[in-house]
Amino acid sequence: MAEPRESHRWKWLLCAPALTILVLAASGPLLIVLVYSFLTPGNMGGVIWEFSTEGWFRVFFRRDIFDPADVSLNTAHLTILWRSVWLSLQTTVICAVLGFPTAWFIATRPANTRTVWLFLITIPFWTNLLIRTFAIQELIRNSGTINTLLIWAGVIDAPIQMLFSEFAILLGMAYVFLPLMVLPLYAAMDKLDFRLVEAGYDLYASRLQVLRHVILPLVKPGFIAGSILVFIPSIGAYVTPRVLGGGRTLMLGNLIDLQFGQGRNWPLGAALAITLLVIVVAALLFYLRTLNREEGPRHG
Amino acid sequence: MKDTRNSPEIEIAGLSKVFGAGASAFTALSDIDLTIAQGEFFTLLGPSGCGKTTLLRVIAGFEQPSDGSLRINAQEVAGKGPNARPVNTVFQNYALFPHMSVAQNIGFGLKMLGRARSEIDATVDEMLALVQMAHLADRKPAEISGGQQQRVALARALAPRPRVLLLDEPLSALDLKLRKGMQSELKRLQGETGITFVFVTHDQEEALTMSDRIAVMSEGRILQTGTPHEIYHRPRERFVADFIGDTNFLEVEVAEADGAAAQVKLPGGALHSARLPGGLRPGAGARVTVVIRPEQAQLVAPGQGVLAATVEKSVFFGTDTHVHLHLEGGAPFILRRQNTGAMPEPDPGSAVGLALAEGALQVVGD
Numbered sequence: 150m151a152e153p154r155e156s157h158r159w160k161w162l163l164c165a166p167a168l169t170i171l172v173l174a175a176s177g178p179l180l181i182v183l184v185y186s187f188l189t190p191g192n193m194g195g196v197i198w199e200f201s202t203e204g205w206f207r208v209f210f211r212r213d214i215f216d217p218a219d220v221s222l223n224t225a226h227l228t229i230l231w232r233s234v235w236l237s238l239q240t241t242v243i244c245a246v247l248g249f250p251t252a253w254f255i256a257t258r259p260a261n262t263r264t265v266w267l268f269l270i271t272i273p274f275w276t277n278l279l280i281r282t283f284a285i286q287e288l289i290r291n292s293g294t295i296n297t298l299l300i301w302a303g304v305i306d307a308p309i310q311m312l313f314s315e316f317a318i319l320l321g322m323a324y325v326f327l328p329l330m331v332l333p334l335y336a337a338m339d340k341l342d343f344r345l346v347e348a349g350y351d352l353y354a355s356r357l358q359v360l361r362h363v364i365l366p367l368v369k370p371g372f373i374a375g376s377i378l379v380f381i382p383s384i385g386a387y388v389t390p391r392v393l394g395g396g397r398t399l400m401l402g403n404l405i406d407l408q409f410g411q412g413r414n415w416p417l418g419a420a421l422a423i424t425l426l427v428i429v430v431a432a433l434l435f436y437l438r439t440l441n442r443e444e445g446p447r448h449g
Numbered sequence: 450m451k452d453t454r455n456s457p458e459i460e461i462a463g464l465s466k467v468f469g470a471g472a473s474a475f476t477a478l479s480d481i482d483l484t485i486a487q488g489e490f491f492t493l494l495g496p497s498g499c500g501k502t503t504l505l506r507v508i509a510g511f512e513q514p515s516d517g518s519l520r521i522n523a524q525e526v527a528g529k530g531p532n533a534r535p536v537n538t539v540f541q542n543y544a545l546f547p548h549m550s551v552a553q554n555i556g557f558g559l560k561m562l563g564r565a566r567s568e569i570d571a572t573v574d575e576m577l578a579l580v581q582m583a584h585l586a587d588r589k590p591a592e593i594s595g596g597q598q599q600r601v602a603l604a605r606a607l608a609p610r611p612r613v614l615l616l617d618e619p620l621s622a623l624d625l626k627l628r629k630g631m632q633s634e635l636k637r638l639q640g641e642t643g644i645t646f647v648f649v650t651h652d653q654e655e656a657l658t659m660s661d662r663i664a665v666m667s668e669g670r671i672l673q674t675g676t677p678h679e680i681y682h683r684p685r686e687r688f689v690a691d692f693i694g695d696t697n698f699l700e701v702e703v704a705e706a707d708g709a710a711a712q713v714k715l716p717g718g719a720l721h722s723a724r725l726p727g728g729l730r731p732g733a734g735a736r737v738t739v740v741i742r743p744e745q746a747q748l749v750a751p752g753q754g755v756l757a758a759t760v761e762k763s764v765f766f767g768t769d770t771h772v773h774l775h776l777e778g779g780a781p782f783i784l785r786r787q788n789t790g791a792m793p794e795p796d797p798g799s800a801v802g803l804a805l806a807e808g809a810l811q812v813v814g815d
Binding site for chain 2: 348350
């Protein structure tokens with residue numbers, strides 16, 4: 150009896166390599182970023198080991214160049230922050246609206262063709278993100294495919310400015326992140342018992358009522374997983390706003406990059422990165438809380 | 450109540466259902482004619498794959514018939530969806546909504562019909578009481594037992610007061626004791642609500658004990674429709690006799706036939722009267738199959754009775770004993786007798802005679 154218990158006690162050691170990597174790779178860099186956000190920026194980038202809250206201060210406020218005591222809200226940062234959240238929310242909604250019928254279509258195919266459709270969904274992942282983003286640029290720029298076709302067809306006289314706008318960023322992000330919504334939604338629908346749909350129809354529900362009262366509540370876990378998978382990378386997106394927003398329409402990822410590059414203000418960059426993390430965690434907690442509260446009362 | 454009872458609730462004429470097309474087409478139902486009366490407990494009985502569930506799904510509206518007409522309460526419903534028919538279903542696996550409480554499940558149909566909240570609440574409470582589930586109203590389906598889920602499924606289907614309740618093998622997932630309880634529960638509910646029940650089962654005993662009438666199905670056709678008594682004692686076809694209860698089949702020769710009755714020559718030469726099913730009129734000298742139920746033969750002394758046989762073995766079942774015999778000429782025969790304690794069990798290998806009750810023989814078609 151003593152022997153198996155003895156070996157049980159040391160079993161966790163088998164996890165040790167994985168745990169080590171997790172701790173070092175996840176919390177290590179995060180800790181460094183946190184520490185850097187409370188240091189003083191070096192003149193040529195990097196940090197000077199001197200405690201300062203200036204980095205955090207500048208996330209939200211700015212000082213007048215000539216009179217450092219003159220403090221005002223940093224509206225540029227707040228605009229970028231708000232834009233990041235707003236664009237990510239829109240991306241999530243667009244992906245959900247497009248992803249639901251797509252996933253439903255796949256889930257209702259005969260079992261042997263479903264794998265083919267899933268395979269097709271994953272094809273974009275085979276090509277580098279940067280190249281796919283440049284391909285979108287080619288589509289929507291002023292002398293790009295869409296504008297050329299529309300002018301040729303006589304629908305418009307002058308090209309529509311689509312590139313370097315929030316629309317372009319939204320289009321790019323929805324395109325890139327759509328599979329991340331479709332796949333968890335499909336997984337949820339695959340588990341759906343279609344007899345419940347029949348039961349709904351049998352109990353006088355219309356198609357829309359079956360969707361609302363039976364299907365949507367049952368695939369909710371898929372929506373939750375998909376929304377998280379789309380929202381988190383959206384809010385930190387870097388490549389898409391850089392290429393399609395053209396440096397004019399910044400998102401948080403670009404702002405952080407700027408501080409570590411041209412801005413040479415590492416503590417501010419680090420503070421912004423932590424701010425992004427806090428926003429993501431807060432949004433997640435809020436989202437899950439509201440979803441749990443929705444569990445209705447008796448006859449709801 | 451009495452005057453509406455015989456007016457038809459469901460009228461099916463020339464109905465067929467074909468799945469697929471071309472070479473892979475499969476005929477699930479062919480040329481079904483059936484009338485079910487208002488307030489009837491009607492059972493579709495048959496082995497798996499006979500089309501009984503497909504017929505139920507066609508009545509429910511989950512499948513549309515390929516051909517023929519289907520009227521419910523004198524309204525043609527072929528082509529209408531399940532949400533446009535005054536019919537509710539109790540599904541085999543119950544299909545309760547897992548994200549809703551017991552009470553929400555029961556109230557779902559009324560909610561979809563747009564009834565007032567107060568009416569829904571009142572009906573849900575009434576249904577909960579009817580199936581004795583009031584104490585579990587706020588539980589989720591996953592938190593109650595199979596038997597309780599069954600009651601909720603029943604209450605959910607009854608709550609909108611449908612004209613017809615369809616039950617798709619609702620008792621097959623329950624263990625024997627629960628099943629017996631639910632059988633009488635179903636009969637009680639049907640009596641209290643006056644709703645027409647269409648019940649699908651492959652269990653012949655369930656069908657015999659519960660139904661007003663039974664339709665026996667095989668390979669997409671209805672072979673015979675009748676009361677349990679008619680189905681058991683007057684089977685028209687070999688399949689029906691074989692499917693319902695234990696049966697002895699004997700090949701005999703018709704000595705003379707007259708209308709619905711015939712004299713047949715049994716193995717060993719004795720003559721006995723046999724009933725003929727409607728439509729079957731064999732001439733003298735024809736070979737036919739007769740059915741003898743095991744409880745309609747009696748053991749008598751060797752040389753007496755109309756058949757001679759040898760005892761093979763006796764199997765004790767508590768209330769009765771099955772005596773396995775070989776008839777003169779080798780055909781197997783099973784005889785059932787009640788264990789009243791009066792008679793000793795016959796020894797294996799001993800010779801006996803068999804007496805048959807008057808009306809024991811029924812000629813069947815093949």
